[in-house]
Amino acid sequence: MQRIHLDHSSSKSIHPQVIKIMMPYFSQKHGNPSTIYSQGHEAKEAIEDAREGVASLIGAKSNEIIFTSGATESNNLAIRGVSYRNRTKGDHLISSTIEHMSVINPLKYLGKKGFKTSYIPVDRYGTIDLEVVKKTIDNNTILASVIYANGEIGTIEPIREISEIVHSKNAYLHVDAVAAAGQIPIDVKKDNIDLLSLSSNDLYGPKGVGALYIKEGTRIQPIIYGGGQEKGLRSGSENIPGIVGMAKAAEISSRNMNNESRRLRALRDNLITGILDTIKESYLNGHPTMRLPNNVNIRFKYIEGESLILSLDMEGVSASSGSACTSKTLEPSHVLRAIGLPHEDAHGSLLFTLGSGNEEEDINYVLSILPRIVKKLRKISPLTPKSLLEDT
């Protein structure tokens, strides 16, 4: 049975052109850029070219890109590095209730270290409340960290408006753009963003690599100390194959973004409409229009997400859920709770994230099996009203 991968936010396959360009850097081109002989130069050049490639995806300058081990490290470096470096200016940090754990947990850590943290609520579509940002920010605020678009519910945030508010108080703006990058155009200059995190795998590049854009002049200190690589902000011998691969992935993403996003949006809308039209008491999570092209998040009343995923898995489909049963913490997704869903509804969510390999026939296949799966699980559930079982 050929599997249908609809969980691209968890993992993406690496683009063949990316693998091809990486290969020589594992063997003959194994130089360390800190050395001064010719292989070292070759490696140095490869990193600098890669910086250019990643910078162009987000409208940055190449000297504003630092390579890291992934988006988790980028988020940590941005948040902890800026907070500690600017502590003399203030100790207030702002974020939202729908951030990734690699933003929430560094902020929680800083909260224990004496910083004050505020989390801006979102509306039922997951959009950050600008009025609350205005009321919460003050002269003591040094950093706001906000997600560009949430990978779980797909909602795209009003970054430019947030940027204006944050900069009116001379605070820095960090943006986690992991889910958004490569799907929607990002311009750090137009949006006036100070720091922005990127992940390689989310662009169909290798895992274990990421980048942080740091606007020239931003006051930041490292979180990893050592030999002083990456302008002293990320010590450790550079992962050259990974960096070269990430840059190639960024370049391909930039080139294909318009067409690929248009293609995915059409598939996404077919899947959403197909589910909502055929399955009663199913509802879309996240924003109906300000939404990532690849994101479909639906909740089904009366059933639980893990059993949906298991059932889909048995029929060859990979998907995800915000249910507690699929998490390590046994809590339902904080994002689904933040948009106001009660626990029992959050448990019943199903997340499809589309990607390059998906075609219309994949969507049609899911639409052909999902109503039966939902019906079966609803039949087992004691919560399902009898009337619903009779007429579906």
Added chain:
Amino acid sequence: MYSDKVLEHFRNPQNMGEIPNADGVGTVGNPVCGDLMTIYIKIKDNRIDDIKFKTFGCGAAIATSSMTTVLAKGKTIEEAMKITRKDVANQLGGLPPVKMHCSNLAAEGLHKAIEDYQKKVEKK
């Protein structure tokens, strides 16, 4: 993550449904936690003559419910009261550690259903 036996019971749950005039009904769990199950029993000559379940929850919740009903069917009340969640997990070839406590509730549901039956008998 799950054993073949768990997946088998998830795919084809045994004794799923309700018993309209059940002699005992036991509900455990809470939809807020993501697991809720109800066990229905019919008693004849001190034995569990029929048993059915309904479950809202993950794969482990559905499989343990199914296995509990299989283990209990035909047993005397005393024997059924001795079925533990550990027995259920063992019969399923084990459960992931996190599922042992949150989703493996059906044995308690069975005990509750039996207690419900016993209370009804005492009242008569």
